[in-house]
Amino acid sequence: MSTPTPYDAIILGAGAAGLMCAFIAGQRGRRVLLIDHAEQVGKKILISGGGRCNFTNLGITPDRYLSANPHFAKSALRRYTQHDFIALVDRHGIAWHEKTLGQLFCDGSAKQIVAMLLAECEAGDVEIALGHAIRDVTHSDASYTVTWGERQATAPALVIATGGPSIPKMGATGFAYDLARKFGLKVVEPRPALVPLTLGGDEVLFRELSGVAAPVAARAGKTSFREAALFTHRGLSGPAILQISSYWRHGQPVAIDFLPDRAPGWLTEAKRTAPRTTVRKLLGDALPNRLADTLADQLALDTELANTADKRLAEAERALAAWTFHPNGTEGFAKAEVTIGGISTADLSSQTMEARTVPGLYAIGEAVDVTGWLGGYNFQWAWSSGWAAGQAI
Structure with missing residues (x-):
């Protein structure tokens, strides 16, 4: 093994947060080494947003992030905002557009x-080492030593930016948690x-609707999202379901309002205005036919509205406004876009992302117990937390 090469900071993980942290520190004059076991940087960035990268959201606010400490993300998000990142994108001449709900994508x-991130790293003289797994990380005499491949490097600052275990086919692992525990940091149990x-069970029949989507309101506990839901051959997906999955816990029901724009009493009103129609016909006018038929079959209401008691119509309304599903699980880390949980924020400074009890050790991005909504929120956390650590190391 050759003599360790000295640096001011070593960053483990060349994803969104690691690249951000590296170029911020490098452009502050720090000698930075960025290491990743993958053969290329930013692999999750490249597949995000259907290949167009939903790089931030105009609606970034701390209450759209989940963490054991809901206040932790406030400092970094306030100091490096979505508008700061948009300005960086603009400076590089990258055209972008807004889709629904404030989501920004590359044109x-x-x-x-x-x-863009690589160009900024080059401007900061960041050294990037790819294609070799980390073999060992040690700490002594206020210095971290990292061994990878046949090389060693030392630095007074070490940044954990290796993400969580979601999408393992992209090379994601729980390495960040193992390293954090090695240095005595707590880890909030990670889940997809x-x-x-x-x-x-009895809800398998809805899997027969695979491919059918509809705009709904999905609710778990007190949290609700209005977006599209998609039936799949395994269960439920689509933006509304992905959002609610972050709040759902095993054993908890999920309620779907299939007609969220309908006011209470709409069926009894329809009985007065169109007494010869049926619930099946009304559902077919509002929802995809296969979904409408399935719901109508479950409601067992095929008589004309004029011949249906108001009480039965009210029951149907309530069922359609809060159709209760009992998921038996999720599709796991393989299909999860991000990870909830991670390195405990109780052990980190919200200002600098440095470990409180281990000087010079930092954690950023998805490795930390901060998880955003769908739609660019997690990228913004990567930029903001990476910026915060990059300013500190």
Whole structure:
């Protein structure tokens, strides 16, 4: 083994947070080494947003992040905002557009975001080492020593930016948690988030609707999201379900309002205005035919409205406004866009992302117990937390 090469900071993980942290520190004059076991940087960036990278959201606020400490993300998000990142994107001449709910995407390709981050790293003389797994990390005499491949490096600052275990086919692992525990940091139990839910038992019949989507309101506990839901061959997916999955816990029901724009009493009103119609016909006018038929079959209301008691119509209304599913699980880390849980925020400074009890050790991005909504929120956390650590190391 050769003599360790000295750096000011070593960053483990060349994803969104690691790249951000590296170029911020490098452009502050720090000698930075960025290491990743993958053969290329930013692999999750490249597949995000259908290849167009939903790089941030205009509606970033701390209450759209989940954490054991809901206040932790406030400092970093306030100090490096979505508008700061948009300005960086604009400076590189990357065209972008807003889709629904404040989501911002590249007009061209996610490759532009990766190229931008690499250009900023080059401007900061960041050294990037790819294609070799980390073999060992040690700490002594206020210095961290990292061994990878046949090389060693030392630095007074070490940044954990290796993400969580979601999407393992992209190389994701729980390495961040193992390293955190090695240095005495607590880890909040990680679980899949922004992930499809699976159905079993009597609800298997809804899996026969695979491919059918509809705009709904999905609710778990007190949290609700209005977006599209998609039936799959395994259960439920689509933006509304992915969002609610972050709040759902095993054993908890999920309620779906299939007609969220209908006012209470709409069926009895329809009875007065169109007494010869049926619930099946009304559902067919409002929802995809296969879904409408399935719901109508379950409601068992095929008589004309004029021949249906108001009480039965009210019961049907309530059922359609809160159709209760009992998911038996999720599709797991393989299909989860992000991870809830991670390195405990109780052990980190919200200002700098440095470990409170281990000087020079930092954790950023998805490795930390901060998880955003679907729609660019998790990328913004990567940029903001990476910026915060990059300013501190």
